[in-house]
Amino acid sequence: MQTIRSFVFGPTPEEQRQKCNALVRKNARKLDRDIQNLGLLESKTKTFILQSSKRAERNPSQAAQAQRETRTFAKEMVRIRRQKARLATSKAQLHSVQMQVNEAFALRRIEGSIKKSTGIMKDVNQLISLGQLTGTMRELSQELVKAGIIEEMVGDSLPEEDEFEEEEAETEVDKVLTEVLKGRLPAKATPEEVPSVPVREEPVEEEGEEEDQEEMLAQMRGRLEALKS
Template sequence: MQTIRSVFFKPDPAEQKRKCDALIRKNVRALDRDIQNMKITESKTRNYILQASKRAERNPAQAKQARQECRTFAKELVNVRRQAGRLHTSKAQLQSVQMQVNEAFSIRKIENSMKVSSGIMKDVNTLIKLPELSGTMNELSQELMKAGIIEEMVGDMLETNELLEEDEEAEAEVDAVLSEVLKGKLGPIDQQMPAIPAQEEEEAEVEDLEQMRGRLEALKS
């Protein structure tokens, strides 16, 4: 029945706007949840760095491994903050899309016509590539095409800002994170280490490495 109606009747602008608004709100809520999760993960990661540092102070035999743990978790903290920044940027883009969509529908009321917006097309095309939003953003793009706000996006028709994953973290950034979290306490660890029997040191490193891997998996899950 809906297919037959779509052949003879144009889509209701008010209904189209409601659908677009609902999809945008759904995406904003999803981003807010992800941003909150990033805050929790950041707090946990900071605590892991502090725990490793305290363990080094209490047990000199684990000082070397603890220093490695601190750097590993500092790199993870850098990644978490980058991802949080990407989510905040995406939310700003989505809110921009919402304002432009509302403006387009307002103009339609006055002029009885809908104009294609290249700005919305660019933002939507960027947001569709986010794993967090790809499903509902595809739905939104379909509704915006039906309303005539954007055209069908094909291949490389649009210039987009790719969100690239960085394979290597800058050591300077990791050092800055460690300095921020530990307030310079990590630096002297190697100098404070007494001589430890090789076998005892190796056993301690293996045990701590397993614990660190478990914590990293917990952060990523």
Template sequence: MESIKAVFWKPDPQAQVRKCNQLIRQNTRKLDRDIANLKAVENKTKSLIIAANRRAQRNPAQAKQAAQETRIFARELIRTRKTTQRLITSKAQLNSVAMQVTEAFAVRKIEGSIRASVGIMKDINSLVRLPQLMGTMQELSQELVKAGIIEEMVGDSMPDQLEEDDEEAESEVDKVLGEILQDKMGKVGATPVTSTPVQEPGLEDENDEEAEAMLDQMRGRLEALKS
């Protein structure tokens, strides 16, 4: 029945507005959830860095291992922050799209016609590449094409693989560690002037396994947010 109506009647502008706004709100909520999850991962990573540094101060025999762990955690923290910033930027773009869409429909109501917006098309093209929003943004772009707000995107709308830096600059890692640990925590890997306690057999292996398990868990959360 709806398909038959579409042949004889133009789409209802109010229905188009509601549909577009619904998709925009849906995407905004998704971004808010992902940003909140990333913030939780960031806080957890900070705690792991501080815990590793404290362990090094308590037990100088583990100082080298703890220093390695803090740098690994710092790299993960940098990646998490970059992903968070990317999502925050995407949310700002989405808010811009929402305002431009509202304005476009308002203009059509007054003038009786609508012009394709290059600005909206640029933002949509950027957002549709984001793995977190790929499906719903494609649906939104289709609705905007139907409404005449943007032109159909061919080829260029296909999502690109977001480039990730596998290795963060050492200076950036040092900066993050300095920010988190500060002077009160001491330098990472610094050995206090105390007698060296005897390392219990198997304890170092257990610490290695525990740190690796925590790292795998954080990476899993990040990958889940990217998928």
């Protein structure tokens, strides 16, 4: 009977509110999982930084390669932390959306009408641009349009870039290395010497270990990209 009534007359305001809250909770759980995964990735990256630094100290013949590898891992940690901060901000925005939506429905019960909110619309639009939430946030925006809380949104927001200036990047990398290595900042390689992916310049004794490091770096980058998309 309830299904027939909803089909004929549409969902009640309470049903709309419950569906909107369910979508918000679904998005919040997704963000929590991604933040947790980034935390694990950050912990692994820290381990790789320590291992590369120790290898540079233990084997002078591998020092240059290990130092470059250490800075590459540190740069990955900078990107991971930036992504974690972005997701934490998005979770706060999502919580704000939930509060504003519940407030809008509460006013509707009291006043019998509902006012469109540009604030909710702005937050939802920003959250749609976050790759992790695009699908479910579009579904939430459609429900909010049906409820009369926001205007129908047109166009797509451009995703936020994760690029930053080289000078700024090197400063952040130095901060990460100082933190992880307890102030024992390794020597910098020149920009021409720093490869996008660590490579072996000459045969080394611990070849298996180095290959494992490179493979793990590739896997970390893949996981980070997956979390961002």
